Amino acid sequence: MPDITSLDSETVKIDPNLQDQEDTPDTIPGHPLGVKPSGNALLAAENLRNAIGTFSILPDELILILLEFLDGPSLLRIGRTCKAFYAFTRAEELWKGLFSWSPPTSFTWRKTWRATYLNLPLSQIPNLDCSHLYSDALHRPFYCAHISLDPFACNIPARNQIARLPDLTPEEFHKEWTDRPFILTEPVKQWPAYQQWTTDSLLEKYGDTVFRAEAVDWPFKTYVDYMRNNSDERPLYLFDRAFVSKMGLKNGHINQEPETTYWTPPCFGEDFFSVLENDRPDRQWLIIGPERSGSSFHKDPNATSAWNAVVRGSKYWIMFPSSSKLPPPPGVYVSEDQSEVTSPLSIAEWLLTFHAEARRTAGCIEGICGEGEILHVPSGWWHLVVNLEPAIAITQNFIPRGHLSAALDFLYNKADQVSGFRKDVTDPYERFVARMQEIHPDLLEQAWEELNKKNEGKKRKWDEIVHGKTEDEGPEEAEGGGFSFGFGDDSDVEVP
Structure with a gap:
C-alpha cells in the first residue's frame, strides 16, 4: 500500500456541528458531510456543485465512475480542489475498490474503507461542511446503510x-x-x-x-x-x-x-x-x-x-x-x-x-x-x-x-x-451420468423419462402453435422429435 497518509490535507477543518450525534434506533442520522438529496437543490440559493467547472455537465453517477480510475493519491489531490469534489472522493465504494484491488499485508480496520486504506484514525479525518451539495448518488448509499429493516x-x-x-x-x-x-x-x-x-x-x-x-x-x-x-x-x-x-x-x-x-x-x-x-x-x-x-x-x-x-x-x-x-x-x-x-x-x-x-x-x-x-x-x-x-x-x-x-x-x-467444480474436473455432466448409471441406474432412467416428457410437451405445444393440432395425427406424429438424453450407449442426444 502506498504511504499516502501525508497527502490528506492539513488545512481543512472539522466542523463540530457535523460530528456523530445520538440518534434513536428508528432515526436515520444526517450525512456526515451534510450532503442532501438532489431534490433539495430546487429551492437552494447555493449549490456547491457549481464549483466543479466543466464536470458539472456530467451526472453524479458518471463522475463517480470516472473517479474509480484514480489511485489513492489522485483521489486525495482532486478532493482538495473544492468541497464538492471532497465529498465525491469520500464515497466509500471508491476506497473499498482500492482496498480490494490491492489489499495490504497487514492493517487495522478503522470503521471506514477510506480511513483503513489511509491508515488514519477517524479523529484525524476532517468532515467539511458540504450541506449545500445535493446529490442522490452520494446521499442514497448513506441513507440505505442506515434504514431500519x-x-x-x-x-x-x-x-x-x-x-x-x-x-x-x-x-x-x-x-x-x-x-x-x-x-x-x-x-x-x-x-x-x-x-x-x-x-x-x-x-x-x-x-x-x-x-x-x-x-x-x-x-x-x-x-x-x-x-x-x-x-x-x-x-x-x-x-x-x-x-x-x-x-x-x-x-x-x-x-x-x-x-x-x-x-x-x-x-x-x-x-x-x-x-x-x-x-x-x-x-x-x-x-x-x-x-x-x-x-x-x-x-x-x-x-x-x-x-x-x-x-x-x-x-x-x-x-x-x-x-x-x-x-x-x-x-x-x-x-x-x-x-x-x-x-x-x-x-x-x-x-x-x-x-x-x-x-x-x-x-x-x-x-x-x-x-x-x-x-x-x-x-x-x-x-x-x-x-x-x-x-x-x-x-x-x-x-x-x-x-x-x-x-x-x-x-x-x-x-x-455450471460452477463449483475443481478445474481438473472436466465434463461434469458425463462424470455425473456415469456414476449415476453405476450406482442408481433406475433413478437415472426415471429422471431421463421425466425430461423427455417435459420436452415432448414443449415440442407438441410448439407444433400446435405453428402447424395447428390435427384430429387424426397418429402416435408417431404426436410424439415427434424433441429433447432426449442417451443412456450411456451410442444413441445421439437431440436438442430441439
Missing part, C-alpha cells in the same frame, strides 16, 4: 408466510415438500454448534484463521472488527466453502460421529451429487455477517436445492417460485439464457424500491428464519436473504430425487453456467 420483515400477509414445521421425515419431504420452501424449528437445536457457537467463542478459537469474505481473505478477528464497526450499504459477507477443514470440524450424525459439530437433518440426507465423491462441486459454506448483510436475488447453482441453518441471529427471506411462465421478481432483470442477473446495487435499495410490489406479486412467500431454525430452498427458486441482526449460519446444497432431472438438464444444457 423491521418495516420490511414485519406484517407479512398470511398468504405469503413460509410454512413452519417442527421436523420432517425423509418420506414426508420427498412426498410433499421437495418443491416447497419451509422452515424446520427443531433439528438445529440438537447441534453442538447451536449450543456452543457465538461470535466471541469462534473469535477466541479461530481469531487468526483466515476466512473468505467476498473479495477479501481476512483473519476472523479482522472480520469481526469490521462486522462490529462498519456503515457499509452492502456489508461484506463472510462466505467460506472450506470452513470444515480450516476449523478442523467433524460433521455427521452424533450417533456415528461423537465429536461432530453439526449434521444434515435426515429429511435433506439424500444428495445425488455425493456419487461424485471428491469430484463433486462446492456444497457447504459457513456464513457470518452483520445486520444488513446478505445475498440479493439469485438461484442456487447447478439447479441444486439447499438448506440454510441459523445458528445465531435471524434472517429475513423473500422468495419466488421457479417457473418459465412467470417473470423474475420485481426489480430483477435476467438475460435470455439466465446467465446474468441485474438488480439494484444493494439489498436495502431493493427493499426501498420494490418490496411493496414484490409482496403483492403472485407466488411471493416470506418468512423469518430465527436462531436454531433451518430453511429449505427448492431448486430453481429465486430468493433474497438479509440478516436482521448479526448472524452465524451454515448452508449446504444438495440434489434430492425430486430435482434430479433438473440437475441433469442444467449440467447438459447450461454447461457454461
Whole structure:
C-alpha cells in the first residue's frame, strides 16, 4: 500500500456541528458531510456543485465512475480542489475498490474503507461542511446503510408466510415438500454448534484463521472488527466453502460421529451429487455477517436445492417460485439464457424500491428464519436473504430425487453456467451420468423419462402453435422429435 497518509490535507477543518450525534434506533442520522438529496437543490440559493467547472455537465453517477480510475493519491489531490469534489472522493465504494484491488499485508480496520486504506484514525479525518451539495448518488448509499429493516420483515400477509414445521421425515419431504420452501424449528437445536457457537467463542478459537469474505481473505478477528464497526450499504459477507477443514470440524450424525459439530437433518440426507465423491462441486459454506448483510436475488447453482441453518441471529427471506411462465421478481432483470442477473446495487435499495410490489406479486412467500431454525430452498427458486441482526449460519446444497432431472438438464444444457467444480474436473455432466448409471441406474432412467416428457410437451405445444393440432395425427406424429438424453450407449442426444 502506498504511504499516502501525508497527502490528506492539513488545512481543512472539522466542523463540530457535523460530528456523530445520538440518534434513536428508528432515526436515520444526517450525512456526515451534510450532503442532501438532489431534490433539495430546487429551492437552494447555493449549490456547491457549481464549483466543479466543466464536470458539472456530467451526472453524479458518471463522475463517480470516472473517479474509480484514480489511485489513492489522485483521489486525495482532486478532493482538495473544492468541497464538492471532497465529498465525491469520500464515497466509500471508491476506497473499498482500492482496498480490494490491492489489499495490504497487514492493517487495522478503522470503521471506514477510506480511513483503513489511509491508515488514519477517524479523529484525524476532517468532515467539511458540504450541506449545500445535493446529490442522490452520494446521499442514497448513506441513507440505505442506515434504514431500519423491521418495516420490511414485519406484517407479512398470511398468504405469503413460509410454512413452519417442527421436523420432517425423509418420506414426508420427498412426498410433499421437495418443491416447497419451509422452515424446520427443531433439528438445529440438537447441534453442538447451536449450543456452543457465538461470535466471541469462534473469535477466541479461530481469531487468526483466515476466512473468505467476498473479495477479501481476512483473519476472523479482522472480520469481526469490521462486522462490529462498519456503515457499509452492502456489508461484506463472510462466505467460506472450506470452513470444515480450516476449523478442523467433524460433521455427521452424533450417533456415528461423537465429536461432530453439526449434521444434515435426515429429511435433506439424500444428495445425488455425493456419487461424485471428491469430484463433486462446492456444497457447504459457513456464513457470518452483520445486520444488513446478505445475498440479493439469485438461484442456487447447478439447479441444486439447499438448506440454510441459523445458528445465531435471524434472517429475513423473500422468495419466488421457479417457473418459465412467470417473470423474475420485481426489480430483477435476467438475460435470455439466465446467465446474468441485474438488480439494484444493494439489498436495502431493493427493499426501498420494490418490496411493496414484490409482496403483492403472485407466488411471493416470506418468512423469518430465527436462531436454531433451518430453511429449505427448492431448486430453481429465486430468493433474497438479509440478516436482521448479526448472524452465524451454515448452508449446504444438495440434489434430492425430486430435482434430479433438473440437475441433469442444467449440467447438459447450461454447461457454461455450471460452477463449483475443481478445474481438473472436466465434463461434469458425463462424470455425473456415469456414476449415476453405476450406482442408481433406475433413478437415472426415471429422471431421463421425466425430461423427455417435459420436452415432448414443449415440442407438441410448439407444433400446435405453428402447424395447428390435427384430429387424426397418429402416435408417431404426436410424439415427434424433441429433447432426449442417451443412456450411456451410442444413441445421439437431440436438442430441439
